[in-house]
Amino acid sequence: MLSTGPELRLLRRLLSCVTLVLLFQATDAKRDLKSACTTCQKITDNFNKGFDRTAKQNFGGGNTAWEERKLSKYETSEIRLVEIVEGLCDSSSFECNHMVEEHEEHFETWWFKRKTKHPDLHKWFCVETIKVCCPKGTFGPDCNACVGGSERPCHGNGMCDGDGSRGGDGQCSCDHGYKGEFCLDCIDGYFNEVRNDTFSLCTECHSSCKTCTGGTNQDCDECKEGWEEDDQEACVDVNECSKDSSPCEEDQYCLNTEGSYSCKACDKVCSGCTGAGPDNCQACASGYQLTEGTCTDIDECFEQESVCAKEHQECVNTKGSYMCNCSSGYEEQDGECVQMPQPEKEEEPEPSETTTTPHTEF
Numbered sequence: 524m525l526s527t528g529p530e531l532r533l534l535r536r537l538l539s540c541v542t543l544v545l546l547f548q549a550t551d552a553k554r555d556l557k558s559a560c561t562t563c564q565k566i567t568d569n570f571n572k573g574f575d576r577t578a579k580q581n582f583g584g585g586n587t588a589w590e591e592r593k594l595s596k597y598e599t600s601e602i603r604l605v606e607i608v609e610g611l612c613d614s615s616s617f618e619c620n621h622m623v624e625e626h627e628e629h630f631e632t633w634w635f636k637r638k639t640k641h642p643d644l645h646k647w648f649c650v651e652t653i654k655v656c657c658p659k660g661t662f663g664p665d666c667n668a669c670v671g672g673s674e675r676p677c678h679g680n681g682m683c684d685g686d687g688s689r690g691g692d693g694q695c696s697c698d699h700g701y702k703g704e705f706c707l708d709c710i711d712g713y714f715n716e717v718r719n720d721t722f723s724l725c726t727e728c729h730s731s732c733k734t735c736t737g738g739t740n741q742d743c744d745e746c747k748e749g750w751e752e753d754d755q756e757a758c759v760d761v762n763e764c765s766k767d768s769s770p771c772e773e774d775q776y777c778l779n780t781e782g783s784y785s786c787k788a789c790d791k792v793c794s795g796c797t798g799a800g801p802d803n804c805q806a807c808a809s810g811y812q813l814t815e816g817t818c819t820d821i822d823e824c825f826e827q828e829s830v831c832a833k834e835h836q837e838c839v840n841t842k843g844s845y846m847c848n849c850s851s852g853y854e855e856q857d858g859e860c861v862q863m864p865q866p867e868k869e870e871e872p873e874p875s876e877t878t879t880t881p882h883t884e885f
C-alpha cells in the first residue's frame with residue numbers, strides 16, 4: 524500500500540536521503556582517489572629510501588670473498604625486502620598500513636620478478652598495478668591528459684587538478700598573473716610579453732597602470748587610482764597634497780607618496796602645520812608662542828602679571844601650561860591655600876607635602 528499519502532512522502536524522503544548519501548560518497552571518493560595516490564607515492568618514496576638505507580647496511584668495505592657472497596645474496600634477499608617493507612609506513616597512518624597490507628604480495632612480485640625490467644617502482648606499483656596514480660601530466664580514472672597536454676599541463680602556468688592521480692577533473696588553477704581555462708591570458712595589472720597558442724609569458728605592468736600593453740608608465744591602458752595621465756599620456760603620481768583643500772584633518776599634515784599620500788600628526792606645539800616638527804606650524808598651540816620660527820613654551824610664571832594671584836600660591840611652569848601650587852606648609856581647601864594643622868607633639872613630624880592644583884583653561 525505505497526500509493527497512500529504518508530507512505531509516499533516517507534518513501535520520497537528516504538530516497539532523497541539516499542541520494543544525499545550517494546552524493547557525499549561521490550565527493551568523498553573523488554578526494555579518496557587523490558589521497559590514495561599521495562599515500563602510494565609516499566610508500567614508494569619510502570621504499571626507495573629503505574632500499575638505499577639497506578644498501579649501506581652490512582657494508583664495511585674490504586670484504587672477504589665469503590662476505591661478498593653473503594652480501595650479494597642479501598642484496599636480493601627476502602630478509603632485505605622485509606626490512607624495507609617494515610619501514611614503509613608510520614604506525615599511526617591507517618591509510619598507508621592498509622594499502623601495504625592489501626598489496627603486500629605485489630612488493631614480493633616486484634622484488635623477485637619485475638625489478639630489473641621495471642626499475643621505477645612508483646610507475647609499476649602505483650600507476651600500472653594497483654592503479655591509484657596516473658603518469659605525470661594526466662589525471663582521472665582513465666589517465667587523460669591535463670588541459671594543455673601532459674607534457675606541459677596548463678601550458679606551464681598552472682596546476683592541473685588531479686595531476687598524476689586517478690582523481691581530479693584536469694582543470695587548471697593558474698599561477699599568479701595568469702587566468703583563463705588554459706592559463707594563457709594575463710590578469711589585470713599584467714601584460715603578455717610573449718603569447719602564442721601554446722606559450723604565454725605574463726609580466727607585471729608598471730606600478731602606475733591598472734591595465735597595460737607594456738612595461739613602462741607610457742604603456743598603460745588605464746591609470747591606477749592615485750595616478751593620472753599627463754600630457755604625454757603617461758601615468759604620473761597625483762599630488763593629493765597640492766590640492767586646494769587638504770585631504771587630511773586639521774591637526775595633520777599631508778605627505779605625498781608615489782600612487783598615494785598619507786596624513787601625519789602635527790607636532791603638539793602646533794595648531795595646524797605644513798610638515799613635521801615645531802618649526803612647521805601654521806600657528807602655535809595654546810601655551811606656546813612663536814620664537815625664531817619655532818613654537819616654544821610660554822613661561823607664564825615669568826609674565827609681568829602674576830598668574831597665581833591667591834595668597835600662599837606658587838607658580839610652576841609646565842610644557843604648554845602652568846600650575847598654581849600651594850606653598851610649603853599650606854594645602855588646598857575649597858580653592859584656597861590654608862595652613863596645614865601642626866603635627867601633635869607625640870607624633871613624628873611628617874615631611875611637608877605640596878599639593879597641586881592643575882591649571883586648566885576653558
Ligand SMILES: [Ca+2]
Binds near residue numbers: 780
Ligand atoms: Ca600621490
